[in-house]
């Protein structure tokens with residue numbers, strides 16, 4: 001199965017979202033579900 005790097009998290013499988021002034025919440029990428037890879041036919 002062909003896969004490519006997830007463009008949402010750039011292959012890290014995690015995304016950072018501002019949680020407040022001094023905190024940064026890191027959560028699994030909703031697009032690749034933390035794998036960092038998505039099927040090649042997905043945009």
Ligand SMILES: [Zn+2]
Pocket residue numbers: 006007008009010011012013014029030031032033034035036037
């Ligand atoms: Zn991702």
